[in-house]
Amino acid sequence: MTSLAIVRTVSDLRRAVAEYRAAGRTIGMVPTMGALHEGHVSLVKGALDRGDVPVASIFVNPTQFGPNEDFSAYPRGEADDFAKLEAAHCRIVFAPSVEEMYPGPQLTTVTVGGSITEGLCGPFRPGHFQGVATVVCKLLMMATPDRGYFGEKDYQQLQVLKRMARDLNLPVEIVGMPTIREPDGLAMSxxxxxxxxxxxxxxxxxxxxxxxxxxxxxxxxxxxxxxxxxxxxxxxxxxxxxxxxxxxxxxxxxxxxxxxxxxxxxxxxxxxxxxxxxxxxxx
Amino acid sequence: MTSLAIVRTVSDLRRAVAEYRAAGRTIGMVPTMGALHEGHVSLVKGALDRGDVPVASIFVNPTQFGPNEDFSAYPRGEADDFAKLEAAHCRIVFAPSVEEMYPGPQLTTVTVGGSITEGLCGPFRPGHFQGVATVVCKLLMMATPDRGYFGEKDYQQLQVLKRMARDLNLPVEIVGMPTIREPDGLAMSxxxxxxxxxxxxxxxxxxxxxxxxxxxxxxxxxxxxxxxxxxxxxxxxxxxxxxxxxxxxxxxxxxxxxxxxxxxxxxxxxxxxxxxxxxxxxx
Known part of the structure; x- marks a missing residue:
């Protein structure tokens, strides 16, 4: 398998991951909301550098957007994203529908409390980090990677996810990767x-x-x-x-x-x- | 390996489970708070009946007891519990300290909302099901079993854990087992x-x-x-x-x-x- 496998369901994702596992490979997951740029590509490269099979996900998660935020306007462009992932030697991309991710009411939430979520974006985006922690927990449990790769650009999110993995004893290492910037210094986003x-x-x-x-x-x-x-x-x-x-x-x-x-x-x-x-x- | 392995740390637990995994076995986890009776033994038997290697845990979890509840009085008797597990052909028992389960402040919680926790014991034991969901999530992530076995005696708890596993896509099946009763009908507890x-x-x-x-x-x-x-x-x-x-x-x-x-x-x-x-x- 050298080309990118596009999977839409949890069961297809688990099957695709299991094939690499059966071949003795480790898995590196790169959860994204799509609209990919060089920052995302660097996460795929980070997985490859550590010998992991890169598994990306593309899911614009509604539960991490507030009512007045840009959920519906958030940039989407699947064909372009898939092309970038293939060029980056990503092996699997999981691109589920909202119904596949949330087949019924999501009654279970993962919350990280304390100073990690109290400041910075916390007060400005109520519910945001709970939405992020819950969906990332779900994605990690779906793909069961050895490592999950996240950019330092979202530094507070990275600390939330590291703490979640540690506190819940998830068998996953959360790896933070440096922010990728435009030549003039603007952080890619x-x-x-x-x-x-x-x-x-x-x-x-x-x-x-x-x-x-x-x-x-x-x-x-x-x-x-x-x-x-x-x-x-x-x-x-x-x-x-x-x-x-x-x-x-x-x-x-x-x-x-x-x-x-x-x-x-x-x-x-x-x-x-x-x-x-x-x-x-x-x- | 025919006798019961007693492990005290997460890393020893993972190592012991990995040996059975490497031998192609599936794992059935039986989380308990000790003070074992025939109800618990039936959960170990349930795991054996499905071909799983039974892995029990004994941990009186402080975070699921309210301030005026019986945490300190809760019956404890490790030697007796280990003997019962060995007799039941349990293969691994994880009996961690509070420090091993909670090495730092537990900032991450798993919460199941909606009607499952609103009624019955919910209002009488505030925080109880959050404590249960969080510690069971941790235990399942530590042992990564194929199945987790729980008694119907704690029926609301069973529904909370089934919902948690489903909502968080945990790669674990939650199996409910019938309540075991004394000859006169009293539920074992x-x-x-x-x-x-x-x-x-x-x-x-x-x-x-x-x-x-x-x-x-x-x-x-x-x-x-x-x-x-x-x-x-x-x-x-x-x-x-x-x-x-x-x-x-x-x-x-x-x-x-x-x-x-x-x-x-x-x-x-x-x-x-x-x-x-x-x-x-x-x-």
Whole structure:
């Protein structure tokens, strides 16, 4: 089997995975919502680099979108996605319908509490991380991979999923992969497609603000609150319409920091016209 | 390997299970809180009957007990439990410490909502089914069995776990096994050990009330509310101190029924002195 197998049902997915398992192969899962870009491709490559058979999924999960969010507008383009996966040497893609994923009411939810979900996107997207944790738990249980690959671009999501896997003793390793950026620094995101040419230029300010803030707070030089306020001002000046948060947090617990004394992350979310952009950077 | 292997850590459990897997065997898990009786033994037998290697666990899970419940008083007797499991031809018993099960704060919870948890024990034991679903999910992910065996004695718990496995697509079949009763009809329960000789006699009234009610409501002959009220009165007259509920419910959704027209279950919980007893019966 050298070409991409496209499966639509859980039973076909399990059958396709079992064939590779029977041949002694390990499985690396790459859950996505489609509208694939080089960030997603790097996750497939990450699986190949570790010797895993890459299994991608494409599912725009309704339960992780709020009522006023962009579920219906979210970019979809299956043929293009399949071509990118095939070119990346992905072996299986699971592209289920909503009915296949949720054949009846989903009464069971997986919730990660504590500081990991309390801050950053948590208050702005109520129910989002519960939707993510639940659907990723389902996908992992469907494909039973050895490893699941997720981008650091969605850093809070990555920490939620790592904690879920650890707390529920899932027999899966959650692997975080570096954010892939455009040459000018903008983090790749399916939502970048929403941006007008002018907004695309303004969007750059987010990465620049993150780099500036990371240099400012490193080794406790500047208080986090000072750097956060300056970054927020710089984003507004650059043409962002609203800054939801710009926060220096502990790299593991995501608890807000006053001073940087250990591993930290700076994460930001801001609105540019109708588009909500997020990004983050290690300190 | 013909004797019982006693394992205390997740890694030892996984290693012991992997040996049987490598030999082509399927695994049947029997999660328990110890204080084993013939009901538990029947679950081990159920696994053997289906050709599974029986793997039991003994863990008195603190997160499924309320603050005023009997966690510290719950009967514990490991040596006796191990002897019963060995005699029943169980192959592995996982008996972890609280620290092994919960090495850090358990921030992730599994919740089953809807009618399955709204009624019966739900309102009387807030947090109980979340504690049960979360710890059983953990245990199933630790041992990765083909099947998990649970008694119908805890009928609501069984429905919660079936729903959890279905909703989260766990690659595990949840098998319900018939309640094992004493010769006089009392459902076997570890909590029966709490009963004085006199209470033990009075306890019989619960099974009798269930049988009487099942005959009354069958085929819609008597309205459920009438049978429920009569049963409640009979339990109080027999010396029960408080009847928490005595309810005719849909066998699958556990939603209360006014008339029996399809598969139904009658479930009851009542207090006898300091002991809380539950039982249920098919209609």
């Amino acid at each position: 399916s939502r970048n497609r929403y941006l007008s040419a002018e907004e695309r230029q303004r969007a750059l300010a987010m990465y620049r603000a993150l780099v500036t803030a990371a240099n400012a707070v490193r080794d406790g030089r500047t208080a986090c609150a000072t750097a956060e306020a300056e970054a927020t001002q710089s984003l507004l000046k650059a043409g962002f319409d609203k800054v939801e948060y710009f926060s220096v947090v502990d790299a593991n617990t995501l608890a807000p920091l006053a001073k940087v004394t250990g591993p930290a992350r700076i994460a930001a979310a801001a609105r540019l016209g109708r588009t909500r952009l997020i990004d983050n950077i290690a300190v | 570890s909590r029966n050990r709490y009963l004085s000789a006199e209470e033990r006699q009075r306890a019989l009234a619960m099974y009798r009330a269930l049988v009487t009610a099942a005959n009354a409501v069958r085929d819609g002959r008597t309205a459920c509310a009438t049978a429920e009220a009569e049963a409640t009165q009979s339990l109080l007259k027999a010396g029960f101190d408080k009847v928490e509920y005595f309810s005719v419910v849909d066998a699958n959704t556990l939603a209360p029924l006014a008339k029996v027209t399809g598969p139904a279950r009658i479930a009851a919980a009542a207090r006898l002195g300091r002991t809380r007893l539950i039982d249920n019966i098919a209609v």
